[in-house]
Amino acid sequence: MSILQHSSDKKYTYADYLTWVEDEKRWEIFNGVPYMQSAPTWQHQAISSELMLQFGEYLRNKPCRIFSSPFDLRIPEAGESDEETTFVCQPDLLVICDQAGLKGTGYYGTPTLIIEISSPSTVRKDKLFKFNKFEKAGVKEYWIIEPDGNIVSVFTLQDNKRYGRPDVYSDEDKISVSTLPDLIIDLNLVFANL
8 A cells, every 4th residue: 555645534653654665654643644754864864873872872782772763652532453553653762671572674662762853844753643642651861952052952751641841952051861860961072063
């Protein structure tokens, strides 16, 4: 089936996603609705690479692991099987500490930490669809990075199961990662040479 011919009436699932031809896999599904992703900029890739290095070095020989896009994250609603999941996304980076949900091309479940590097074409999805889904699912820490201003907003899940007011950082700051004790991310290195 070609997703380019999708029906506006149908709710798509991960099972549908798996049938789409390979060159159409730059898609995400939010509440059953498919959305196309554009290719990331070089600045996006530079930020992602540096974060991967800093997180990866810290996580070496630890139980948690970091993954980068492309990576099929499926966050189910209550009772949804993997194939029935109507929320499939491609986070830029994510940290998984419960590896039981690792399957095939990604993960079925709730990661510990998710990082999105936002762009004008993704800002609505990052700050609305994904924010609400990640909060509801219990993702403990959610970062939104805005390369144009060298700004990082870190949302941390509170005791009331809601994200509190974000901690906001610039390229001059270091972030103590609340979900990974003793990890400090140097944003000067993250935003260097952009």
